Amino acid sequence: MAGKSGRSIANKPEKVWQKRILSWEGMLVVLFIAVNIFCINISSMYQFSNVLREMPKYLTEVFILLPMAYILIMGDIDISVGSIVCLSATMACTAYNKGIPFIAVVLICLMTGMACGFVNGIILTRFTELPPMIVTLATQIIFRGIAEITLGSGGSVSLTKADGFRMISGKVGKVPYIVFLVIILAAGFTVVLCATTFGRRLYAIGSNKLAAYYAGIQVERTRLIVYSVTGFMSGLAALLLVSVLYGANTTTGNGFEMDAIAMAVFGGISTNGGKGKLQGGIIAAFIIICLRIGLGLINLNPQIILIILGILLVLSVLLPNIFRGVKLQSKSIEMK
Amino acid sequence: MKKNKSILKTITTSREISLLVVLVLLCAAITIKSPSFMTYKSIIDMLRNNTVTMIMAVGMLGILLIGGIDISVASSLALSGMTAGMLMKYGVVKNVFLIFLIAMAIGGLCGLINGLVISRGKVLPIIATMGAMYVYRGLAYLVANNEWVSAEDLGTFSSFALDKFWGINYVIWVLIGVYALFFVMMKWTRLGRKVYAVGSNKEAASISGINISNVELFVYVMMGILAGICGTIAVSVYSSAQPNMLYGKEMDIIAACVIGGVSMSGGRGSVAGALLGGLVLAAIAKALPLVGIEAIAQNTVKGVIILVVIILNVITQRTIDRNNLKEREI
Secondary structure: OHHHHHHHHHHHHHHHHHHHHHOHHHHHHHHHHHHHHHHHHHOOOOOHHHHHHHHHHHHHHHHHHHHHHHHHHOOOOOOOHHHHHHHHHHHHHHHHHOOOOHHHHHHHHHHHHHHHHHHHHHHHHHOOOOOHHHHHHHHHHHHHHHHHHHHOOOOEEEOOOOHHHHHHOOEEOOEEHHHHHHHHHHHHHHHHHHHOHHHHHHHHHHHOHHHHHHOOOOHHHHHHHHHHHHHHHHHHHHHHHHHHHOEEEOOOOOOHHHHHHHHHHHOOOOOOOOOOOHHHHHHHHHHHHHHHHHHHHOOOOHHHHHHHHHHHHHHHHHHHHHHHHHHHHHHHHHHO | OHHHHHHHHHHHHOHHHHHHHHHHHHHHHHHHHOHHHHOHHHHHHHHHHHHHHHHHHHHHHHHHHOOOOOOOHHHHHHHHHHHHHHHHHOOOOOOHHHHHHHHHHHHHHHHHHHHHHHHOOOOOHHHHHHHHHHHHHHHHHHHHOOOOEOHHHHHHHHHHHOOEEOOEEHHHHHHHHHHHHHHHHHHHOHHHHHHHHHHHOHHHHHHOOOOHHHHHHHHHHHHHHHHHHHHHHHHHHOOOEOOOOOOOHHHHHHHHHHHOOOOOOOOOOOHHHHHHHHHHHHHHHHHHHHOOOOHHHHHHHHHHHHHHHHHHHHHHHHHHHHHHHHHHHO
16 A cells, blocks of 8 residues: 555656646647747748737737636626727727827727626626627627717728827837737736636636525626626727727727637637636637738738638637547446 | 407517517508608518528527527628639539529538537537638638629529519528428427427437437538528629628627527527517618618617617516516415
8 A cells, every 4th residue: 555655646746747738728838839830930931020020910819818718717708899899999099089188098998998898797787687698799789880980981090190009009129018018917817817716706607607696706796897807908909909000990800709719719718617727718819829920921811811710719629529528438338 | 358468468478479569560660751661662672682681590590499509600601602603603503503502502511510510529509600600701712712703793693683483582482481491390390399399408308319419410500501592692682792791690690580589598489580580670771771860870779779679578578477476476
């Protein structure tokens, strides 16, 4: 017996190390390195400075991924974020063109986003029977509709002067501000999710809403907060998107919601709720961004990139399921 | 007295009848404001332009009934429609019937892949169809190869949407046919009842001997075939084919179902409901410009209407439940 227990102690560190590599996040890190090697091989332009220059355009989606991961972990979904980005960007551009000081414009942009998220949250928490998919589908149409009305018949607005927004898109050396912002926010969101009561509550709600309620968690208040945060982050994404695009139109932010959900799912977060880690989602986001930049550099048709992303998304969920099925089958054969 | 009460009760409890009342009131209100709405030509126009949404809504009904969702429909529609358009442009296939068959086959294949991934691979429907949405749309772009199909390329095919048989467009005949087929299938065939059984309670259905994954596969393939039909119809109605056609239409289709009282969690909903939901959306889209609301505000109004309908639905459901409880107390 002693020998056996001794062996298990001796094996312990190795097992933990193996577990780390074999976990979904470990696989993603390996995939991330593989994608980078692949991109370096296919294009001589894939260098650190070029990647950093291309990055701000894509990083805006990471802002949405962070709160979207919270929502998915709670077992909810929000498909209105793309429209919130569109509305916030429209408001910011219109306000700035009217000569409102830049600080106020930033506030308008963030508050618009937060108000939209709050509306989603209020409807969903007052009428808990409603599925989030349908409510955010309706608000998706409404928010983009309001943006369309604001934009008028032209359907687009461009900044007449861009001083303030140019300030946001500035750089420290070669690294744009937005990269720092993403890193800080990603770290913050991850810590809140895995190390605070609030984060653990999200998992509790996602695993079993009723049990969480009986355990004394204010489920509806938590959902309201998370939806408002999602709106706020969408406003932030809109602000940075405007600083890249210097304008907004009716299709701004189209498909952001799907991209954010795809990143989260690829990162191992289940849309059923209660499962997954934000770290995985963030690594997955960077894999997708690197792949897009790399394949964009060799002028590959963007549609082919979409096809690759779609297949990756389905496979990332399908393959573990199949492996699990095979394992179960072989186990049952052994039992017999 | 008793009968009177029961009529009121049927109106408030039956989703389809209350929706029909809403639709009639809506049409009446629009007609008073603008008499040109209720003419034969205008109604035929309205139906023709919304055939795609309405046909797809009935396929989506099947999927929502088993508690699934399919957001790849607009993409598989674009893929099959684009392929049909390109085949006609280069004169490979001229026969209209054959074109429909090819498009249905492509759509069916798309649906089959979705269905296999969801029913055999146990992937959540929203994830599987989201991936498929990217893939099929991308394939549509690849098929198009930076070209698009114009009305001239289509030749006689664009008249398919305009030609009439007994005073009704072929397109609308297709719509009527699909709805008749689904109405019969959902109500009186074993397959249709199995779909309801799976949606209401998966475990019970499984224990009673229904092969759940086959039913799931069936509804997704059916949706794909309908998407194929709609792809061809969309090409002829808009007399052009572009890879980005009907982008984002899947949300309209789901909205039509939800307005028609189809529950997203499965088991509740009917073919008549989907039809009425599609009609309400179509009437609203047609009526807004007539009553003087600018085209720009249409989306907002549409969104608000969807929101109001679903919230009203919850409120009525709550009152019904409360009344039922009260009756039991007495």
